[in-house]
Amino acid sequence: MKIYNTMTRRKEDFVPITPGEIKMYTCGQTVYNDIHIGNARFYVAFDAIRRYMEYKGYRVRFVQNFTDVDDKIIRRASEEKITPQEVAEKYIRHTLEDTDALSVTRATVNPLATEEMPEIIKMVQTLVDKGFAYAANGHVFFDTSKSAEYGKLSKKQIDELEAGARVEVNPDKRSPMDFVLWKPDKPGDPKWESPWGTGRPGWHIECSTMAKKYLGETIDIHGGGQDLMFPHHENEIAQSEAANGAEFARYWMHSGIITSGHKKMSKSVGNFSTLREVAEKFPYDVIRFFFLSGHYRMPIEYSEELLASAQSGLTRIKNARGALAFIMENTEKPALSDAEKALLSQAERFPAGFEAAMDDDFNTADAITAIFELVRFIHSNTDVNNPGGVSRAFAEALMAQTDKLCGILGFDLSGPQQTDAEVEALIAQRQAARKNKDWAAADRIRDELNARGIVLEDTAGGVRWSYKK
Ligand SMILES: [Zn+2]
Known part of the structure; x- marks a missing residue:
């Protein structure tokens, strides 16, 4: 280090x-x-x-x-x-x-x-x-x-x-x-x-x-x-x-300091926000992600646009993980194929890149870049519309890697997410409504989820949900 x-x-x-x-x-x-x-x-x-x-x-x-x-x-x-x-x-x-x-x-x-x-x-x-x-x-x-x-x-x-x-x-x-x-x-x-x-x-x-x-x-x-x-x-x-x-x-x-309007945030300048004020607009894990997107010694500029972009970055990671969870539940193949073994050994470069960044004066910005590279790798090697295309072991290994790297930075993607249980319950209600051909109720639930920033996708393997990008 x-x-x-x-x-x-x-x-x-x-x-x-x-x-x-x-x-x-x-x-x-x-x-x-x-x-x-x-x-x-x-x-x-x-x-x-x-x-x-x-x-x-x-x-x-x-x-x-x-x-x-x-x-x-x-x-x-x-x-x-x-x-x-x-x-x-x-x-x-x-x-x-x-x-x-x-x-x-x-x-x-x-x-x-x-x-x-x-x-x-x-x-x-x-x-x-x-x-x-x-x-x-x-x-x-x-x-x-x-x-x-x-x-x-x-x-x-x-x-x-x-x-x-x-x-x-x-x-x-x-x-x-x-x-x-x-x-x-x-x-x-x-x-x-x-x-x-x-x-x-x-x-x-x-x-x-x-x-x-x-x-x-x-x-x-x-x-x-x-x-x-x-x-x-x-x-x-x-x-x-x-x-x-x-x-x-x-x-x-x-x-480093936080600037707003490229000036140091201070009460006297009037460009001052408490954490509680910002947390009314953005979830805490997004705020944390925003802070760690820059190197700790560098000044970071605070703006709602930059926080929104941090939000979509964190959402991309959550969605990749959600896709893996969906595949794990729906694939019929338990064990790794030879091709998957080869892919997983290629994927070792992501934790290696992450650690190299963190060993170099805790460069969380580059460490997050390594996580995004892993997310791209997940998307190019799995297909949520074809969950049977990969094995459970493959999805599990990629999920473990995502969780480990995010966990080191203090993002718990694996823990029970508060919204998950609620979302799952609503999805189950919508499925029941559809089964009863109560299309109005099904649409109403879809709209309600949509209003919470959740999008549904009806795939061959069932319903999949993700956070809106
Ligand atoms: Zn002191």
């Missing part, structure tokens, strides 16, 4: 610290609103990466925090007239519902900032004791001048950083580049006791503390959205390496 390491700006062979194991940390949500589709893309991208690593036989320990205390949460609490804790609980629930719907595997651990205060305070204290941090007026700041390698991830020049940091200068800071580890509470804020007075931690220190607590001082992979590279990830590195005296993460991975 090759991974593009943002730290070195190169693709590198992946070598884990402990053979067979991957310790991976990714920065999760600050839970004050429903996730937008840029967040959703990040979750899906790292889920596909994790699933592929597990497919390759690695045991993946995947830690992802929830930032559950923050200015934005406090502001939202006063808007919604509930407590900050209630805001956090509500949006943690929403985020998990949303990511579950996208078939994102839950993290091994989802630590919460508010539940890790003793460890956070201990790490801040270590930084003060080692001379990397200083207290001033209830704040504790990280002293970036003590960190010789500060800027090594983002590769920004110190003067460039200083110019950017001057926008908001806290008079207690020794340098505009220093950042906050602990801050005093304002009246009504959530607060915790600390050696520097009551208050709460800065955002960056959370991730450093949780990565250490749940994964150790040096982790294999740290991931996050590209927009977190600076200052968040830079600050995590500075804190962790100063406190632990050890390299923080061996590989840094960043997922």
Whole structure:
């Protein structure tokens, strides 16, 4: 497996610290609103990466925090007239519902900032004791001048950083580049006791503390959205390496942004969509398919046309699988012919192409291309109008291949599909109506199915249904 390491700006062979194991940390949500589709893309991208690593036989320990205390949460609490804790609980629930719907595997651990205060305070204290941090007026700041390698991830020049940091200068800071580890509470804020007075931690220190607590001082992979590279990830590195005296993460991975109208999606530009809004128009598996149709590091443009084209792509795969299922039920031939054996050995090139793409920095776009090549192969070597033309074993082998490749990307085509049972029931009703020569009822059922995007085909072997293209 090759991974593009943002730290070195190169693709590198992946070598884990402990053979067979991957310790991976990714920065999760600050839970004050429903996730937008840029967040959703990040979750899906790292889920596909994790699933592929597990497919390759690695045991993946995947830690992802929830930032559950923050200015934005406090502001939202006063808007919604509930407590900050209630805001956090509500949006943690929403985020998990949303990511579950996208078939994102839950993290091994989802630590919460508010539940890790003793460890956070201990790490801040270590930084003060080692001379990397200083207290001033209830704040504790990280002293970036003590960190010789500060800027090594983002590769920004110190003067460039200083110019950017001057926008908001806290008079207690020794340098505009220093950042906050602990801050005093304002009246009504959530607060915790600390050696520097009551208050709460800065955002960056959370991730450093949780990565250490749940994964150790040096982790294999740290991931996050590209927009977190600076200052968040830079600050995590500075804190962790100063406190632990050890390299923080061996590989840094960043997922790309989503644009809309070719501009970064953001609330201020007004081109912002929550996942829930998009899910009113498109099924979750289509949204997931849309995200994975692009390489995880590349920006992707969001538009309904592109989602519709993802929908028809996923439909093509589902239809090919549906055709195989139909053939398996209707063919009389159980065993492979010699010609089919030869074809199946040719078909080995599809999983090989899929793995080559995924081994090359998780190129899901090319991996999906390999699945489409398999779909074309299925169509050119089977005929749903002549289910007896191939053996059950042949259809079964091609179906197993389709399911395996789709499964690695998190598409479960084999599981009971919710619509299937309903559709089958309606088809049975229509068949019964036709038998009774109740043509009006039969047509009505056909129209109803049609309205749900299902088309029927009366073939020699019986009725076959598929999703409209
Ligand atoms: Zn983080």
